[in-house]
Amino acid sequence: MSLNRRQFLQGAARAVATVAAAPVAEAAAPFAPRENKPLPPKAIGMLYDSTQCIGCKACVSACKEANHMPVEQPQAYAGWNEGTWDTAEDLSGKTLNVIRVYQHGTMAEKDREVNGYAFIKRHCLHCIDPSCVSVCPVSAMRKNPITGIVTHNPDACIGCRYCVLGCPFNVPHYQFDEALGQISKCQLCSHLLADNPLFADDQVAAAAQAGTAATALWKNSRIPACCEVCPTGASLFGWVTDLQAEAERRMALKPGEVYEFPRGLLGGDRMINAAPVGHYQPHLYGEKESGGTQVRYLTGIPHEKLGLPKLPDHSSAAVTEGVQHTLYKGMIAPLALLGGLVALARRSAKQGDAPRNEEEPPT
């Protein structure tokens, strides 16, 4: 049988599809994640030293007070607790910061994996390249370009909860039990920091080099509530670069050696807390995880045991945006595709007006 028109068209379409598919596959194959983002110029953050934490939860209650969050009351205890005790078990729509405890066996010794226990503080890590900011369709989640604080604006938020889904640390939480719920997350007490000239005045911000004038710069300002009240210095506030150096300093010490732990603000003038340094894990969590964060965790037991997941050095935002920017670069591909589609549809529409007999559908 000789080649009829339809066979020819089918063959041609197949050939076109094959030819078209090759460059598409080539272009798509790398799908390279885009570069991780750099640390913001005046990045502030926290260092949490699990070995210094005594589990007093002063930070949890201070956080509630500073952020006007309600007390957490599990149904089972509501009868006798009557809202006087906060019994938050994990982060929730009502709890932005929480201390959790790792328990194993007899729990005889602190910061030991077997027959031991350890504390962990859970709150936003203020990622350098945050997933929540990348997924948010309405810019409700934002990263401050100077300080790097990841903030949330409930007036923009539509409640789609992709920030909840996307966060590698499960930090943002939606208030499912409210009719008009909103997303809650730690914003590093940015409302308390607001009277700091760093935030009010660009000149001051530009003049203050990270790490040099911490005391002067923060003298008239409050610091995040959890670090403000921490009695041992387990939660420490400061410039991220300083906190990194401080953490490395502690890791270099011999376990058990007495160290003068700064409290509240790193570089501040508060009385120090002299205590033996912990037996640290060799991994400083938060430095490189998911493209890096502005919070550092020093722990005595492996971080996976404390609910801090093992993560790659690149952020998921970089992966997604790498794919998305490949496909939608300058909207060129979609527009070219649209042009082709219009041309093809127009041709079909013209031909369709006078259908060929062989194409008559069976009835």
Added chain:
Amino acid sequence: MNAIIHRPLGGKVVTKPFLILGLFVLIAAYFILRRFLFGMGDVSNMNNGFPIGTWVVLDVVIGTAFGCGGFAMALLIYIFNRNVYHPLMRPALLGGVFGYTLGGLAVMIDLGRYWQAFNLLLPWYAQPNSVILEVGLCVMAYITVLWLEFWPAFLERMSPRFKQRFGLDQLQAFLKRYMYVLVAVGVLLPTMHQSSLGTVLLILGHKLPPLWNTPWLPLLFLSSALAMGYGVVMLEATLVNRAFNTPSETVLFARLSRVAAGLLVGFSALRWADLIYRGQLGAVFAGDFNGNLFLIETVLFLAPVFILLSWRRTRQRWQFIGAVSVLAAGSLYRLDAYLLVLQPGNGWTYFPSGPELMITVGVVCLEIMLYLLFIKTLPVLPGGTAKA
């Protein structure tokens, strides 16, 4: 392009099945009311480890894939110029209209701050890196395009005098003349958002196991959505054919089957090649929950290939089984990737509550009710061919 005459099916609208479907819609309406009065936690088991539940996954992610019939047929008929399939176009389009419109309704129920949903459209809030923004805008635009594409069915139903009086005949002529533009946009938009529904998952990182987590997610989602589009066209037409004794389209479907099977072959080849490339083949046969789910998916994806590429594709029964298998495969793939294999950690678990499922079921029932209403009262189904 109107060589095909569409006729309303006629017959009673309010039948027993229609009333039963209506009952489910009422039950759903009750729970939807509760959701708005008392919050999502009152009716749903969604939590902060699984913030996306059945409303989004079943009604939107899977629901819009079921709504891809219009997209899939438009691609075949208008872009690849396979005019032979034209009788299937309008019913497929109607399926798309409801699949997407009610997906949109489900989103409004699911949005935690629905009263601010309008912010999606305000340019000063737009966040151009957001895949969700792209999906949202794209789906909204596509719902509009679908209704415009379907608009001729309403116009054909109106009396010429009525149309003349309100200038609708001019609109009809305008739509007919520029329909190809709408068709092109109506192919571009689902290409974008069906692939983006795969891209959305990339942000999950370590929460999504490597068997599902690949940069090829956009293409895998797009190709499986198209296959599901052809599956749903075959399923709908077969059901309508059996229920209302309309002319059978078995011969046409035998040809369409090959297109669907081809897509599935492409999908599976890409998926397995990518798995081997990433060295994840062992995880498939690990014998654990994820591996076994993956194997079930594979069987469901390949079964229709064997059915639809053999002699069986000419039999209505096998066509039906093939179509159901395509839809089951695509649905399970989406359900797995969005919910079943998700590992948020920290002890989170999720299983939908009864009321939550009833809302999902109600939305689907409403979809079927409206489909029945429309095919009975509007010229949707092919009722013969006019010789041009």
